[in-house]
Amino acid sequence: MLDVIKPGLHTTVQDLGRDGFYHLGVPPGGAADKYSFQIGNFLVGNPAHYAGLEIRMLGPTLLFTKRTLIAITGAPTPCFINDEPVPMWQCLEIKAGDVLSFRFAQQGICTYVCISGGIHSPEFLGSQSTYIVHQKPECGYKLEIGGKLMINEPLPGAFKHAGRFLPESFRPSFSKTAELHATLGLAIHRISDEGVRVFLDSEWIVSTESDRIAYRLSGGPISFEHTVQTTETDDYSANVVDLPYPVGVITVPNPKELIILVSDATAGGGFVTIGAVISSDLDTLNQCRPQTTVHFSAVTMEQALRLRAEKKQRLASAAEYLTT
Amino acid sequence: MLALAETRFSFVGDEYIYAEISREMSVSTSFKALAVTRELHARTIPGIIDICPANASYLIRYNPDIVSPYDLLDYLKEIDLTKSRPEALNLTSRIVEIPTWYNDPTTREYARRFKDRNESPHFSDFELVMKSRGFTDEQAFINDHASTPYLLTMVGFILGTAWEFPLLLPPDGVFDIPKYKSPRTETPRQAIGMGGAFTVVYPVASSGSYQLIGITPVPVYHPEQKLAEFKDSMFLARPGDIWVHRPIGETEYYSILTQVENGIYRYRTKNFDFSPEQYAQEGKAYIDSMMKGF
Numbered sequence: 095m096l097d098v099i100k101p102g103l104h105t106t107v108q109d110l111g112r113d114g115f116y117h118l119g120v121p122p123g124g125a126a127d128k129y130s131f132q133i134g135n136f137l138v139g140n141p142a143h144y145a146g147l148e149i150r151m152l153g154p155t156l157l158f159t160k161r162t163l164i165a166i167t168g169a170p171t172p173c174f175i176n177d178e179p180v181p182m183w184q185c186l187e188i189k190a191g192d193v194l195s196f197r198f199a200q201q202g203i204c205t206y207v208c209i210s211g212g213i214h215s216p217e218f219l220g221s222q223s224t225y226i227v228h229q230k231p232e233c234g235y236k237l238e239i240g241g242k243l244m245i246n247e248p249l250p251g252a253f254k255h256a257g258r259f260l261p262e263s264f265r266p267s268f269s270k271t272a273e274l275h276a277t278l279g280l281a282i283h284r285i286s287d288e289g290v291r292v293f294l295d296s297e298w299i300v301s302t303e304s305d306r307i308a309y310r311l312s313g314g315p316i317s318f319e320h321t322v323q324t325t326e327t328d329d330y331s332a333n334v335v336d337l338p339y340p341v342g343v344i345t346v347p348n349p350k351e352l353i354i355l356v357s358d359a360t361a362g363g364g365f366v367t368i369g370a371v372i373s374s375d376l377d378t379l380n381q382c383r384p385q386t387t388v389h390f391s392a393v394t395m396e397q398a399l400r401l402r403a404e405k406k407q408r409l410a411s412a413a414e415y416l417t418t
Numbered sequence: 419m420l421a422l423a424e425t426r427f428s429f430v431g432d433e434y435i436y437a438e439i440s441r442e443m444s445v446s447t448s449f450k451a452l453a454v455t456r457e458l459h460a461r462t463i464p465g466i467i468d469i470c471p472a473n474a475s476y477l478i479r480y481n482p483d484i485v486s487p488y489d490l491l492d493y494l495k496e497i498d499l500t501k502s503r504p505e506a507l508n509l510t511s512r513i514v515e516i517p518t519w520y521n522d523p524t525t526r527e528y529a530r531r532f533k534d535r536n537e538s539p540h541f542s543d544f545e546l547v548m549k550s551r552g553f554t555d556e557q558a559f560i561n562d563h564a565s566t567p568y569l570l571t572m573v574g575f576i577l578g579t580a581w582e583f584p585l586l587l588p589p590d591g592v593f594d595i596p597k598y599k600s601p602r603t604e605t606p607r608q609a610i611g612m613g614g615a616f617t618v619v620y621p622v623a624s625s626g627s628y629q630l631i632g633i634t635p636v637p638v639y640h641p642e643q644k645l646a647e648f649k650d651s652m653f654l655a656r657p658g659d660i661w662v663h664r665p666i667g668e669t670e671y672y673s674i675l676t677q678v679e680n681g682i683y684r685y686r687t688k689n690f691d692f693s694p695e696q697y698a699q700e701g702k703a704y705i706d707s708m709m710k711g712f
């Protein structure tokens with residue numbers, strides 16, 4: 095059992111998400127930085143998908159009522175067991191009665207706590223991932239003061255992993271600037287050539303209104319193609335016939351704003367779209383803090399598949415390092 | 419008449435293929451999207467994760483580690499072609515009644531709170547929709563909205579939000595109601611909004627950019643699954659459904675709300691086999707025969 099002494103800013107149970115319900119408006123969800131999350135599971139000897147905790151900016155204070163193993167990965171955060179600093183990216187042994195606490199993350203957004211055997215919480219449509227709509231969990235679990243969270247038994251033999259760690263070379267980097275690869279298309283015909291050039295050439299600043307649903311960025315201005323006005327009130331050209339929004343889609347609600355949909359994406363809408371961030375860069379985007387400077391570069395399908403394969407290889411190498 | 423241009427396919431990121439049937443909304447484009455995606459659902463295709471029909475398009479999410487994007491694209495093009503004949507578009511459907519309190523105080527209050535994000539701060543959302551649709555009389559607008567059956571062309575946004583497209587269009591064709599310039603950060607649960615030519619019911623409290631015109635006491639997302647219509651699914655909407663709004667006042671709103679809370683509310687529904695070809699030929703006469711006895 096985990097007793098929640100302090101919940102942190104926004105701490106939720108996440109796994110690798112739920113597939114197959116997007117056509118009903120249920121987004122895939124799951125850990126926002128899947129690379130860091132999976133490494134956390136590998137460190138404690140879990141399969142990649144076991145449910146753990148996602149912390150955003152400020153972590154919780156948790157009392158463990160049984161002996162287990164944990165690993166803390168993702169955004170660099172000062173973390174403590176019984177007020178003693180402990181390292182991240184390492185498999186840590188926890189005794190019954192130990193208290194885990196955090197200070198504000200120094201960089202990035204999402205820090206993960208993975209626990210040997212995983213967290214025991216109800217599934218919704220095949221996943222334990224927490225999906226929050228309007229600050230209320232529609233499923234899963236968001237930590238609250240006084241809350242209790244069941245954790246499973248550590249995997250048999252897990253304690254022999256205590257102390258193992260992942261070297262820096264396998265860890266993601268965190269910075270004040272980010273380069274994101276995107277395929278262009280969708281409703282790009284509604285953006286002028288000059289608008290596409292501005293999108294690719296200019297710097298975009300991550301805004302504070304960014305969360306697990308969407309990232310908002312400001313910059314531009316991106317000019318639209320002139321369209322025929324259909325009604326007297328329609329003097330605005332950022333609308334198209336509503337379409338399904340892929341995760342990673344870059345929408346342009348107005349010339350100076352981009353909204354990129356992420357894990358808990360709203361599945362469709364009518365804003366002009368210019369393209370989509372490729373899947374292997376979504377972890378990077380989800381770790382961008384407000385004020386991060388983002389630059390986009392256009393890639394072809396072949397390049398996107400190559401970057402995907404490279405990322406998969408990086409994760410496989412890290413897993414291999416930890417298991418040999 | 420039913421006439422469909424060639425579908426344009428494009429890769430979106432490394433996990434999605436977007437099929438654009440048309441850039442303009444029409445009933446025939448959404449019948450095609452429904453027919454293709456129902457066919458794809460019926461086959462269990464390895465590597466396909468999500469199949470999302472939409473108003474004038476459809477979206478496929480796949481795992482490129484399992485299926486080659488290029489091979490999948492060829493496969494999708496083949497299926498798309500088989501659904502280009504009007505007789506291939508027939509649809510088993512059902513009509514569902516949504517009791518609607520138009521221009522209610524709750525959504526009026528939300529419209530007031532977020533007016534600075536809207537097209538014009540001088541009008542309420544309801545007034546803006548009336549004006550955009552060319553109505554000056556509130557009751558005339560309500561009668562028009564409630565006498566039109568709507569086809570669910572797409573489900574998505576969040577938790578079973580359904581896009582309702584009017585099956586009977588005004589003589590001047592598809593209308594286009596402007597959305598908020600920047601989305602509201604809040605919308606009350608079961609509020610009813612309009613944007614473009616569409617009507618939606620917001621299943622839960624959420625963000626949103628459609629103009630708010632009313633509210634319904636009946637859920638469209640019901641995770642408790644207490645009401646009979648939700649026995650098999652938490653979501654009321656199925657793409658291809660036909661929804662009808664019935665105007666109600668404050669008293670009936672609260673009476674239905676109580677029935678919903680007690681788990682005894684029954685939705686008025688009727689099953690119907692919809693023929694897009696007959697609809698294209700007969701128009702209003704076909705809709706009238708469909709609505710007979712409902």
